[in-house]
Amino acid sequence: MEHRVDDLIRIFKECFEGTYQTRLVRGDFEPLYRPAQPGQALHEIVFAHGFFSSALHEISHWLIAGPQRRLLEDFGYWYEPDGRTAAQQALFERVEIKPQATEWILSEAAGYRFRVSTDNLNGEPTDNSEFKRAVYQQVCHYCEEGLPARTDIFRRALADFYKTPSDLCVKHFSLANLR
Template identity: 55%
Template sequence: MTAVAPHISPDCQHLVAIFDRCFRQTERTCLVGGADEPFYRAATGSGGLHQIEFSHDYFASALHEIAHWSVAGQARRQRDDYGYWYAPDGRTASQQAEFERVEVKPQALEWLFSEAAGVRFRVSADNLAQGLGPSETFKDAIHQETLRLCREGVSERVATFCRALLAFYRPGTELASLLQSRRFARSCL
């Protein structure tokens, strides 16, 4: 198990332990809290671990970064921050539109993870400096992607993590029950 910084809340400590049980050995990946900014650090060398670093002590940040990891394919997981484009807070309207386009899948998965952990999901536009909240188009796209995941199923990594979250936070709840679309009402966004 990963050593957890003492300043990480008990909820985040649990989340780190759950993630490590699922993926530390099989994917050589660990979850690390307390970062100033989220970051995915690819392993260096054959014996190293990949690290998903989440912001401060934020449970939602951890779930969101795990969602990005879940979307990234094998080749992307070999590159720091998956080799993706990112413009920081203060994006222009066109940069915000691109941000929303690439964030649909991760935020849909974050919604599934949040539901599995029994916490409220909040759509993030991640652009506080511009005062731009999430657009209705963005919210609708996340909702539609979540419903698609409920209909078509999720990857094995996502299923593994959801089952582990359910076992810890919602004992007795099965993955099939989580993936019932009635749990994901558009009005919740």
């Protein structure tokens, strides 16, 4: 099945625009979460360059963010751009475990390939095998303990639209296939 961002935008709208006053927006450049400003009705999750994977990743950050964080631009998190040192990269990877595990689960529900992103092409070379293991372990945890409510709502909507298995099961994920 073709993976069109317009479908993702519509599915997100159906799931969350009314209840969380949030919409998914195709952006031209870097991704950004913008809370609604005075006179603006909706918060916006802006994903980069119209990429399907960027949309899933930014949605994952939104799904993890609590109510207070959703009132802050980019959820109040720091972002160190590409070119990070090994120490900066290690910190980046620690905070990216849950978002990337969530993105993997959403990708699986959409029947879309998932690739771990270390987002540091011009930085110090590092071994990301431990990061991949941590993302996989978080996916396993979600499979065993269940997903947060909003994440489960969206995962089920994706599975329904893309006609993928509706159950969240660890057998659908493999560390060996993780790129």
